[in-house]
Amino acid sequence: MRTRTTGAIALAAAAALTLAACGGGDEPGGTGATGGGDGGEGEGGSLTIGIKFDQPGLGFMEGEEPSGFDVDVAKYVAEKLGYSEDQIEWVEAPSAQRETLLSTGQVDMIFATYSITDERRETVSFAGPYFVAGQDLLVAADNTDITGPEALEGKNLCSVTGSTSAQRIKDEHAAGVNLLEQPGYAECVTALVAGQVDAVTTDDIILAGLGAQPANQGKVKVVGNPFSEENYGVGIPKGEVELCEEINTALQEMIDDGSWEEFVRANTEGTGYTPNESLNPPEFQPCS
Missing domain, CATH: 3.40.190.10 (Periplasmic binding protein-like II)
Structure with missing residues (x-):
């Protein structure tokens, strides 16, 4: 059985095994992403992903189904990590709460127009970037x-x-x-x-x-004349280097198979918008 290496996932998996050994099947298990079985890391587990709920085209929650570019990227990465859509729990991640959600283990990762900065790297880690905005x-x-x-x-x-x-x-x-x-x-x-x-x-x-x-x-x-650079990364718990590398592998596959371009086009259709070609698709920053 292959098991996720993030701290939250490892702890959740260990807790689940302990409960099973003690005969506590009716007790609640861990809330983090957990792997299980030979069918993939996500079998029997869940993945908690933070997104924006109020940004149409990026992260927007209407009813129970989210939509937008960030959501499409998150679903793609989750699938490559072994999780189906029905194993994803979507959590609202307002800008001011993103670091707290990650550092307290309330989410496993965040896709929410989350710009990579040195200040944020003091608290959390990032995979990607998967898009460079301006x-x-x-x-x-x-x-x-x-x-x-x-x-x-x-x-x-x-x-x-x-x-x-x-x-x-x-x-x-x-x-x-x-x-x-x-x-x-x-x-x-x-x-x-x-x-x-x-x-x-x-x-x-x-x-x-x-x-x-x-x-x-x-x-x-x-207008199409950007005058800044914002590197959107996948926020993950601090120091999760292996998880970062796995996400980057998934992001590269998304770029290589044309899905990245498809997601951009589908969520900006009718606006005449094209990403800055000198910056996109982006080059990934080192995992640390």
């Missing part, structure tokens, strides 16, 4: 004036409360831009379609995912 602009489909952040001088730009993206444009590119705050990016796109703002800004693939929603298709477009 801050960009979403504008009306017929807008030909706004081609980059400098063109926003005197324009109205939607800013999500608590986000630094719009403020960065004001500080570094267009001091005269007018910022309109909204609680979320979906509300920003609604304001854009209604003509209340001239542009929305955040990572390009997030903008493309929003633009691909049926209500927005054909009405908005991604």
Whole structure:
């Protein structure tokens, strides 16, 4: 029997064996991902994956079925690790809670537009990256004036409360831009379609995912002039090098067999968006 080597999985497997030996079949077992049987690592076990629940096109929970690019990548990796879709438990992973979810063992891995940074590496480890995004602009489909952040001088730009993206444009590119705050990016796109703002800004693939929603298709477009780099990685518990390497192997297979390109296209259809070809598909960073 092949057994997962992560700390959470090893502990869960050991707990399950102990309970079985003591005749405690009615007692609850571990909650981490567990392997079992000769049919693969996921047989009889589960995999807990953190995703965003509120990012259409990336990670969006509608009813009980999640959708989006991050979700497609997560399902692909899970299958390569030996887990079927019905063995995945999806957990909401808001940006501010991702490190806590991993360090406390509430999730086995996270796919949630999770940018790899040195600060985060102090607490968690990363596989990948599986995508390199960049801050960009979403504008009306017929807008030909706004081609980059400098063109926003005197324009109205939607800013999500608590986000630094719009403020960065004001500080570094267009001091005269007018910022309109909204609680979320979906509300920003609604304001854009209604003509209340001239542009929305955040990572390009997030903008493309929003633009691909049926209500927005054909009405908005991604400018396609990114001005930052954000490496989206798979968050895993700190120091899980072997798990990182297994995930990277799965990610490479996803790229090689064309699934990566298919997932991008399916979740950004109708927006005219294409990833930055000089950065994507990305090169993986060393596991540590």
